[in-house]
Amino acid sequence: MDDVLIAPDIDYLAVAPMIIVGVTAVVGVLVEAFAPRRPRRGIQLVLTFGALIAAFVVLISQAGTRVITGSLAIDGPSLVLQGLILLIAIVSAMLMAERRVDPAGDAFSPRASALPGSEEERVLSTRGFMQTEVWPLMLFAVVGMMLFTAANDLLVMFIALEIMSLPLYLLAGMSRRRRLLSQEAALKYFILGAFSSAFFIFGAAMLYGFSGTISLPGIADALSANPGQTPLIFIGFGLVVIGLLFKVGAVPFHQWVPDVYQGSPSAVTAFMAAAVKVAAFGALLRFLYVAFGGARWDWQPALWIIAIATMLVGSILAITQTDIKRMLAYSSIAQAGFILVGVIAVNPEGVAAVMFYLAAYGFATLGAFAVISLVRQDGGEATHLSNWAGLGKRSPVLALSMSLFMLSFAGIPLTSGFIGKFTVFEAAILADAVPLVIVGVIASIIAAFFYVRVIVLMFFTEPAEVGPTVVLPSVFTTLVLAISVAVTVILGVFPQPVLDLVEQANVFLR
């Protein structure tokens, strides 16, 4: 036994995108500490967009890489999902950077520690303070997400989960308007999130106890070596999957979703809804396919039930919602159910379909929340559905884009959502999960109802006397809308290049 510490062999180029974002996040913290207040926002914006774009460029240059380095697997799915996370992050950063729509500044509280409604808050607000910590927080969350999709052992997966979640707990509570709701969202998200990660890590302990290793391929090997059943396996598997299903927002671990989506600032909600789904589904896919792909017959029944419940509960509960953010939250639960259908397929088509669906859903969500952030009343957002009546008359372009996103969520042809649903259901049929597809079709029909209701509300209902105003945004939100509309249409009409991409990248390294 030699005492020399052997340095791990790491392919730094392959993990460079994560390093870039992570280091920039740390630099961002230093900027918060040392840079004067005035130029801080500018510096942070440059750092954030610079890091995200640089990471994306490096990622593209690494497109052919398929390597396991340390505890990370840089393979097709993780590269595609990391790229998707970076793109979504860039677009959400634009949404967060918007300063024109709120007369008092950006979407975030001038100082999260100031008491809501206090003199301090008012003074800070009038003096134009802004909380620039949101930028490094967001970058940390992005690092966590990227790591989450690539994590090849349970420890890294847990750490990534926490790096992703902790900044989001804080971001959820930083809204400038309706701060009580925002703080409540943060508290609920934090308590329940921590609760679920406790399940995750305890499950990981059980799996470690069974297999003697925490690496996912190692667990798969141990499973095939000892086919004998012990409670450790199913308890461990169940608890880890529950931790991941929580992040995805699957029933019955979904209850945080509506509260948190409604309470958080819209820009953060958009980021959470779009990017966390990508990361969490990436991790869920890897865990199920790499570690438990061989044992799929054991876990598929339980996940069938969860997928069915998720699709139905999400669709049904969305119908009676009166707040548009809350409605979209339930809709996101239903969408998670549809994506789960692709996950359960356990075939390469399923992986490709899930990745495509995530891209389609992510951008439509970003667009929808961008629209929400523009419809305002008395300074804050007008999220009650009745406020949206007659929006089509006031602002036809905005209402049409919102309609497009709704149609995409509903899975109407020629939008990205249709291709997404189709590929997911196709993968499920190839895996002989026909009943799941039938429930999916029925759920999507229920869901179509409330999506179309928004369209009808905007175009056919007479606007109220004192309706909300539609704010003209700066170039940031305009770009977000343009990108989301473009992606939604292009993925619906010319999905081929993206379908090719996800097809080529649908195999997990192990």
Place this chain on the structure above:
Amino acid sequence: MNPENYIILSGLLFTIGALGVMIRRNAIVVFMSIELMLNAANLAFVSFARINGTLDGQVVAFFVMIVAAAEVVVGLAIIVTIFRTRRSASIDEPNLLKY
């Protein structure tokens, strides 16, 4: 002593923690219960490391402690803010978001 007893102990601690989250009203106590669950996992990891004869479990335990510390920072920040706003640390009180 049979190391498997430690696994049973960790299961008990975990259950107590989970019950605490559901039963206690004070946000700080709820939070402590979650920490208890994390530490139960740590105990399980260390015991399994001993049973399996591998070091991974001990390494994991260290990381979990660090993560728990980070969680404390974030969690206390949120709870304290809520406390300052509402003059109460009850977890049942923030109840505006529902249905």
Place this chain on the structure above:
Amino acid sequence: MIGTGAVVAQTAPLLAPLNAATGIFQYIWVLIALPLAGAIILLTTGSLLKRWGHIIGVATVGVSAILGIIMLLEMMGRSADDRAFGQTAFTWVFAGQFDVDVAFQLDQLSMVFVLLITIVGTLIHIYSIGYMAHDPDRKRFFGFLNLFIAAMLLLVLADNYLLLYVGWEGVGLASYLLIGFWQYKNSAAAAAKKAFVINRVGDVGLSLAIMLMFVTFGSVTFSSVFANAGEASDSTLTWIGLLLLLAAAGKSAQFPLQAWLLDAMEGPTPVSALIHAATMVTAGVYLIVRSNAIYDRTVFAATAVVVVGVITMIIGAIIGSAKDDIKKALAGSTMSQIGYMVLAAGLGPIGYVFAIFHLLTHGVFKANLFLSAGSVMHGMNNGVNMRRFGALRAAMIITFGAFTAGYLAIIGIPPFSGFYSKDKIIHAAFEQSNIVGIAGVLAAGITGFYMTRMIVMTFFGKARWEDDAHPHESPPVMTIPLIILGFGSAFTGMALVYWGDIETWLTPVTGLEERELAIPTVVLEMLTLATVLVGVGVAIWIYRRSVPIEPPQKVSVLTVAARQNMFDDAINDVVAVRPTWYTARFLVWFDNRAVDGFVNGLAAAVGGVSGRLRRIQTGFTRTYALVMVIGVLAVLTALGLVMLP
């Protein structure tokens, strides 16, 4: 036994590969692109172009119509096996073994649909200029109408089921938006909702059928599905056939999904004419005829098609006899006539051609009837109650003339167009089965009854107008399309038989089979005509004197008198008419209560579940934790049950 079963002639459909689109046929996509561009311009420009919006709407559809006519002439100049063209715009989805192009197929079948859609569409667009002249949202109306035309053209020009599905959803969406166009009317909003819900049921059928085809054939293009249809198992084909029938029933308002059509009459009348009479509701017939290769191989599904068609044909006619609302009476009639088409389509090669033939003539004369009804409403303060019409023929002579042409066409008086197409269907029905044939003749008789009732109540008898009604003829922008459609009602049938030779034209797509009948065709035609005349006579007998303003069952001095009058005079009707009357009442009741009840009940049930379920979302963090723990225990139990032996 009238049909002898002996096959006289038989032609199989030509399954030749499509020709590459050259010459004028390179521009198939333009047919769709023009109205689509119009829709986009009209819907995105806000208050800009407000004064010229309708011109854009009419022009884009009109140019499409002209292009369609040029293509028809070009196609007629070619030989029969050289008339089908395929054009691929781009590859839409290509995933694994799955390959779908955005590709168009223009053959004899889609050609006639293109002409129907664009020509009738243009006329209705022109008519709408006048009809919607005072509506502040006229521009948006034209935008939706253009959107509909584009989607409908996509539906009939698609070369695969998935693209057809795109058009299918598109027309559904446009129809939904247009039914609810006057959303401030609660009834319109409710009608739109009902149409939406019922149509989604049909859409489930189509999407599942497409999935099933994909699994079975690995492709969803018409050509490869039809070429390989013989290799699939019987049960698979039957399932596909039944699912497609479900889709067709939803879109074409066939039993048991017929209920939405009556309510859809809440939309503006041009919409009823274009979408809910001439084009969209016939999409189901198109779907069945297009899928002939599947129905030819599954007797069960084909029989189901016939049964659905017969049931709808009869109940539609009966509903048409009972409604006092002129548009709803026409809607019942539409259901009934589409029932004829579906019935014919279910007969297989005996009937496909005649289903399409009747679809074309019906598209023209029903549009004519609806637009005439719209013109009447226009002159009568938008009233629809026929009990408040009467004696209008003098006040609106052009409308009366057009309506009469449509009337003679639908009841099938030679040489008006309905005579040719409906008799062909009845003939084909007898070739297959006596019962179906007799049902066809019977429905023709009821058609004679309700149409005569309609024309008598509206244009003859005494004036029973509202006090403030001042009937007047509509402006030329409305009457000119009426005149054109009136001539169309008169001559389309003849033109298609003698000049267009519709049978030979469509045979390469659908195949054709003729069987021997024991009696000469002329006798059958006379029999049908006699039945129709009986229906006409009964209607004249009942409504010859006066029509009570209130429906007979309500009590008032006037109605009691009128009712006495009516029933005293019609003692011998008791045997024939009363049962019909009660059946009609029952059907109307059934439609209003049971079907509405079902749709509303379904919505209410989902809403109720939703309302209950959301109570679980208490807002208390600890409840959420509790639900999570319950979930954990459930998941672990489920896993344990599976994993532990």
